Amino acid sequence: MSLRIFRRWAAKLEPWVVILILLGLLGVNAHPLIDKALKAGSYAILPVLMIGRWKKWIYVATLDIPVLLLSLMPGVSAIWSTSADYSIDDFKGVLRATLFGIYLAVGYSLKGQMQVFSWVFGIGTVLSLVLTLGLPGYGVSGDFWIGIYEYKNQASLMMALAAILFLIKALNQKQKPWIFWILFSMALVQLVLTQGKTCYAIFANSLCLLPLYNSAKQKHYKMRMFFILIISLALGISTVLLINNLEFIIVDTLGKSMDFNGRTEIWTLVMDKVYERPWLGYGAGGFWTSKHALYVIHNTWAGGDGEIGISPGKALFNAHSGYLDLLAQYGFIGCGLLLVSLVTILLRIVAVSASTAAIETFWMLQTLIALFSVNVTERLGLIHYNTLWTIYVAIALSTALEHKRIANTVKGNQ
Template identity: 35%
Template sequence: MKNKLLTSLLLKLEIASVIFLLFFAETVVVPDAVRTLTNILSYGIVILLVSVQWKRIAYVATTDKTLILLTIIGVFSVFWSYSLGDTVEQVRALVRSTIFGLYLASRYTPREQINLLSWVGIISIFLCTIVGFAVPSVGTHVVNGVVSWRGIYAHKQHMGRFMGFLASIFLINILDKRCNRWFAFILLLVSLILLVLSNSKTGLIVFLYPIFAFPIYIIVKQRKNRFFILLLAVLIFTIISALILVNLESIVVNYLGKDIEFNGRIPLWVSTIQEGLKRPFLGYGYNAFWTSDASYDVIRNTWLRYEDIDPDSPFQAHNGFIDLFVQLGFLGLSLFVFHLLTVIYRVVNILFMTRKIETFWMFMFLGINVLVNTSEVITFMSTNSVFWIIYVSIAFSSAVEYKQIKRVQLISSLNQA
C-alpha cells in the first residue's frame, strides 16, 4: 500500500513539474528573483526527469536524426558566433528546451501531451483574467495609443498568440468524446475574450486557423471517396487563397489595420536579409545577431531606430525564417525547412492511416507554428517559447509512431506472404 501511495505521489509530482516547465516556457512576467529561481529550477527538473527515463529518451532520439543535427549546429555555432557570450548563454537554454521536448515525446502520448497543455491553458487563462481585472497596471499596457491586455505576459502579442494557440487545444477537447466538452467550450470562449482584449490581430488569425482547418479532419475521417473530397477541398482552398492574394492590400489595410508593408515589416525583412548575406553560410551564430553590432545597420535604417530596445531582451525580425537565417545561415535554415517538411509529411501520413484526433492536432500545430513565424516573433529554436518544445515533441512523437506503423505493416505483409 505504501509503495502504491509513493508511486502515485511521485507521478503527481512529475506531472506538476512538467506543467511548471511548460507554463514558464513562455515569457511570463515575474520579479527578477523569481525568474532566476525558476530558471535554475527548470534545469534541475529537466535533468532529474531525463535521468529517470534516459534509456527510452536515448532510443527516441535516434528516430529523428535531422532534428538532433540541427540542434548540434546551433550548439557548435559558438565557434563562429559574432557574440560569443550571448550564444553560450542561450545554447544552454536551447539544449534544455530540446531535451525537454524529447522527454515529452518519450514519456507521454500525444493525447496525454494535449491534456498537460490543457492544464497550462487553464492556469494561464485564470491568471491573465485575475491580473487583468485586479492589477490593470500590470495586466494591461498601451500600444500605439490603445490600451491592450497582456495578462501575465510581457506583451499583448505574447498573450494573443498563446490564447490563439489554446484554441487548437480546446477545440480538440470539444471534439473528443473522452473530454468534458462543455468545459472545453467555455475555456474556448474565455480564451477568445482575452484574445479580443489583447487587440492582437495575429493572435486572432492563429485562433481562427484551427477552426477553419477542422473540415480537413472531417475529410480525413471519410473512408469512401476520400481522395476526391480532399481534391475538392484543395481546389476550394486554392480559390480562396487566390481571392485573398488578389485583395491583399484591402485586407491588410482595412481589416488588419496595417499598411501594405505590414507596419514596416517588409523593409525590416529586406534589411535583415541583406545583413545576413554578409555571412550567408553559417550566419552570425545562435542568438548572436540582434545582440551584437551586426544589427546596427538594420536598426538605423528601419523603424527600429525609434524603439527603446532592451539589450537584455534582444529584438527580432518578426519572421522566424529570416531570424533563423541570420543566426545559422543557409545551412541551418535549409536543414530546418527540410525537417519541417519531413515532419509535415510524416504527420499527414499518420493522420490518414490512423484518423486520430490527436494527430489532427499535431497537424494543426505545425500550421500554427509556421503562421506565427511568418510575421511575428521567432519560435523556431527559441528558448523563450513553448512552441519550440511542442515542435520537438511532435517531431519525435510522430517519428516513433510512424516507425511503429511501418513495422506493423511490414510484419502483416510478411505474414500474408
C-alpha cells in the same frame, strides 16, 4: 515501505511539476525571482526525468535527425558566431526546451501530450483572466490585453493556440464538454482583447480546417486521398487569394499599412546583411548583439528608441520575422534544414491521420500551421528556448514514434 510511498508520490507530482515549468517557459510576466526559480528548477529536474530511461531518450531523439540537428545548431554555431557567449547561452536554453520535448515523446502518448498542454494552456487562460481582472494594472499594456504574458503578440498567440485546442476538445469530448466550451470562450474573448490581428487570421484559418478532420476519420482509401487533396487545394486557393488581394487584406481588413507597420524596411536591411554571410549566418544570438545590427538599427525607426542597442543594458532588437532572424543566425543552410523538418513532420502527420484519424494528430497539424504562420511577422518558438520549441520537438518525435509503430504493425500483418 516509505521508499514505495515516496516513488508513488513522485510519480503523481512529476507531471504537475513539468506542467508548471512548461507554463513558466512560455514567457510568463512573473516576478524575476519566480522566473529564475523556474528556469533553475527546469535544469535541475531534467536529470531526474532521464534517470533509468536514457537509452530510450537517445532512441527517440534520433528518430528525427533534422530536429536533432536544429537543436544542436545553436551550440555548433558558436564556432563561427560573432557573439560566441550569446550562442552558448542560447544553446543551453534550446537544449533544455529540446529535452523537455523528448521527455514528452518518451513518457506520453499523443493523447497524453494533448492532455498536458490542455492543462498548460488552461491554467494560462484562467490565470490571465483572473489576475488581470483582480489586480489593478496587471495584465494590460496600454490598450492591449496581455494577461500573464510579457507582451501583446505573445499573449495573442497563446490565446489563439488555447482557443484552437479547447475548441477541438469541446467538439470531440464525450464527458463534460462544457468545461472546454468555457475555456474556449475565455480564450477567444482574451484573443479579441489582445488585438493581435495576425492571430485573428490564424484562428480563422484553423476554423476553415475543421471540416478536414471529419474527412480524415473516414477509413476508406479514397476518402484518405480526398483528405490529402483537399488540404493541397485549400493551401493553393489560400495562396492565390492572398497574393491577389494583399492590399485589400492588409489595408482595408486588418487596418495595417502596406509596409507592415515599418517591418518591410527592417526586412530589406536585414537581408542586406544576410547576403554578407548567407550560408551559416552570424550564429545563434550573434547578429543582434554585434556591430552588424547597428546598420539596421540606425537606418530604421529602431534608431529613434534609446532603449534599443547592442550594448549591455540595452533591449535587443529583432527582425519582426522568425524566418529572417533564423536566416541571420543560421543562414540558408539552417533555414533549409527547418524547411526539410517541417515538410517531413507534415507528411508524417498526414500519414498517421490517414491510419488512425486521431484527434491528437489533427491538433498537432493545427498547432504547426499556427506556429509557422505567426513567424512571418513575429519571432516566436522557432529554435528557441521556450515551450513553443518544446511543442515542436514533441510533435516531431511523437509522430515519428507513431509512424514507426504503424509501419511495424503493417509489416507484422503481412
